[in-house]
Amino acid sequence: MAEYRLYCFGESGHAYKAALMLQLCKLDWEPVFVDFFNGETRSPEYRANVNEMGEAPVLVHHGKFYTQSGVILDYLAEAARKFGPKSDGERREILRWTLFDNHKLTASLASLRYLLQFAKTGETPVTEFLRGRAMNALKITEGHLAKQDFVAGKRATIADLSMCGYLYYGDELGVALEGFPNLHNWLDRIRAMPGWKHPYDLMPRAYRG
Numbered sequence: 657m658a659e660y661r662l663y664c665f666g667e668s669g670h671a672y673k674a675a676l677m678l679q680l681c682k683l684d685w686e687p688v689f690v691d692f693f694n695g696e697t698r699s700p701e702y703r704a705n706v707n708e709m710g711e712a713p714v715l716v717h718h719g720k721f722y723t724q725s726g727v728i729l730d731y732l733a734e735a736a737r738k739f740g741p742k743s744d745g746e747r748r749e750i751l752r753w754t755l756f757d758n759h760k761l762t763a764s765l766a767s768l769r770y771l772l773q774f775a776k777t778g779e780t781p782v783t784e785f786l787r788g789r790a791m792n793a794l795k796i797t798e799g800h801l802a803k804q805d806f807v808a809g810k811r812a813t814i815a816d817l818s819m820c821g822y823l824y825y826g827d828e829l830g831v832a833l834e835g836f837p838n839l840h841n842w843l844d845r846i847r848a849m850p851g852w853k854h855p856y857d858l859m860p861r862a863y864r865g
């Protein structure tokens with residue numbers, strides 16, 4: 657059995673944040689498939705034995721279960737001594753953008769994609785609202801990346817791995833990423849890191865249509 661086990665599935669950008677970190681740090685890890693679209697995260701067994709919050713990703717290391725992608729990234733940064741903060745200022749900057757990501761960027765992108773791509777609701781007032789939120793968060797990110805190569809400064813950190821979580825799913829997102837050149841260049845810089853893989857090449861897919 658691998659040292660690190662990650663409860664995940666390919667469609668989950670939240671899980672991709674952790675999977676990409678494990679991959680880029682060359683840690684010994686294996687995916688544990690979560691049958692999300694058949695309700696596994698909502699089952700009493702999953703909530704009792706894996707994550708009381710009923711979510712993926714979950715990282716298991718030395719028998720302990722870690723949940724919330726931001727916490728998992730922080731834990732792995734410390735374990736691998738990579739992509740973590742090197743000063744108090746950097747720690748706060750990473751936290752600031754990770755919180756912005758969780759609340760504004762990923763939250764709107766993930767919900768919009770879920771509704772359009774998997775729940776197949778078509779366009780509704782809810783998708784319109786979520787797209788507006790996503791575009792606003794993307795514009796803020798675009799402006800920020802005009803000033804520096806990576807989210808927290810000159811080098812990649814876990815804040816970048818958090819914020820890019822959903823952005824490699826392309827057309828599935830339901831928002832047009834054209835018109836964000838800084839964002840594209842930043843995604844290319846992450847993609848160029850040794851070992852980088854697309855979410856569907858890192859984790860088993862769960863959606864069967």
Ligand SMILES: N[C@@H](CCC(=O)N[C@@H](CS)C(=O)NCC(=O)O)C(=O)O
Binds near residue numbers: 671697698711713
């Ligand atoms: N804030 C959490 C969000 C995780 C999350 O929402 N994961 C989704 C899969 S992409 C999930 O498991 N959702 C289950 C549900 O909402 O019922 C994190 O960053 O880990």
